[in-house]
Amino acid sequence: MTVKILHLFPTLMNLYGERGNILVLQKRLRESGFEVEVVTHELGDELSLDGVDVVYMGCGTESASIKALEALTPYKQAIEAYIEQDKILLLTGNAMEIFGKEITADTEHIDGLDIFTYSTLRTSKKRYLGDAIFTSGDTDSKIIGFTNKCSTISGVIAPLFNVEMGLGNDNKQSTEGFTHKNVFATSLIGPLLVRNPHFLQLILQKIFRAKDFEPQGLPDMADQMKAYSIALKELEASRADR
DSSP: OEEEEEEEOTTTSOGGGTTHHHHHHHHHHHHTTOEEEEEEEOTTOOOOOTTOOEEEEOOOOHHHHHHHHHHHGGGHHHHHHHHHTTOEEEEEGGGGGGGSSEEEETTEEEEOOOSSSOEEEEOSSOOEEEEEEEEETTEEEEEEEEEEESEEEEOOSSOSEEEEESOOTTSSSSEEOEEETTEEEESOBSOHHHHOHHHHHHHHHHHHHHTTOOOSSOOOOHHHHHHHHHHHHHHHHHHHTO
16 A cells, blocks of 8 residues: 655755655655655646645745745645645645745735635744744644744644744744644644654554554654653753753
8 A cells, every 4th residue: 555745845945854754754654564655846847636645845945935835826726625635734844834824024925825814924034943842632742843933923723732832823932833634734843753753653643544554563663752752851951941
C-alpha cells in the first residue's frame, strides 16, 4: 500500500531545515509497512492533488511566501476540495499565513487564499523569536519548537495549541496555530515532526485510519523519544529560571 505525499515548494519555502518533516514522516511510514511516494510542486508546475494523502508546506522568506501564494491562487477550489475530503494538510512556519483571508505587510495589503478566516499582520521592523512549549488537545504530550516570525495572526477560530511557554498567534502567551478537519498549521519550526514524536504518531495514526491499514508493528522511535525528553527537560528548566 502506498502513501503519496505532496511537498509544496521545497525549493522556494526551504528555511530552517523544515524538509526534515518530510524525511521523518517518510521514514516512519516505511517502517510501518507502507510504500511512500514523495512528489514535489515547484513554481510553474501544474498542481495535481489526485491520489495525494498528505500535503506539506514549510516556511520561507516573507517574499517567497507571497510568490507561493500567487502560484496557489488558481488552485484554491482544488485545495478546498482536498481539505473537505479529510485529507491531511500540514503547514509550518509562515506557510500558515497564506491560507488565511489577507496579509497586511506594513502599508501593503495582499489577499490571501481566503480558505480560512484568519488574517495576518506583518512588520519589517521586528521579529518575534523564542523557544516554545505548547499543549494540544490531540495528544497528552507537550509540543516543543522554536518561533521566528515577523507577524501577528488574528481571527483564528480553532487554534491548534495552547501556549505554555513562548509566543501564540498574537505573540502573547495564549493560543497558537490553526486546525480544521485534518489541517494542522503552526508557526513552529524545529522541525515539528522531528522534535515531537508524539505529534508524529498522531499524523501516522490518521494516515493509518484513512488507508484502513493495520501496521504489523509501530516504528521504533526510542531515540527520537529520548531526544524529545531531553529537549523538553531543558526548556522547562530554562522557563523555571526566568
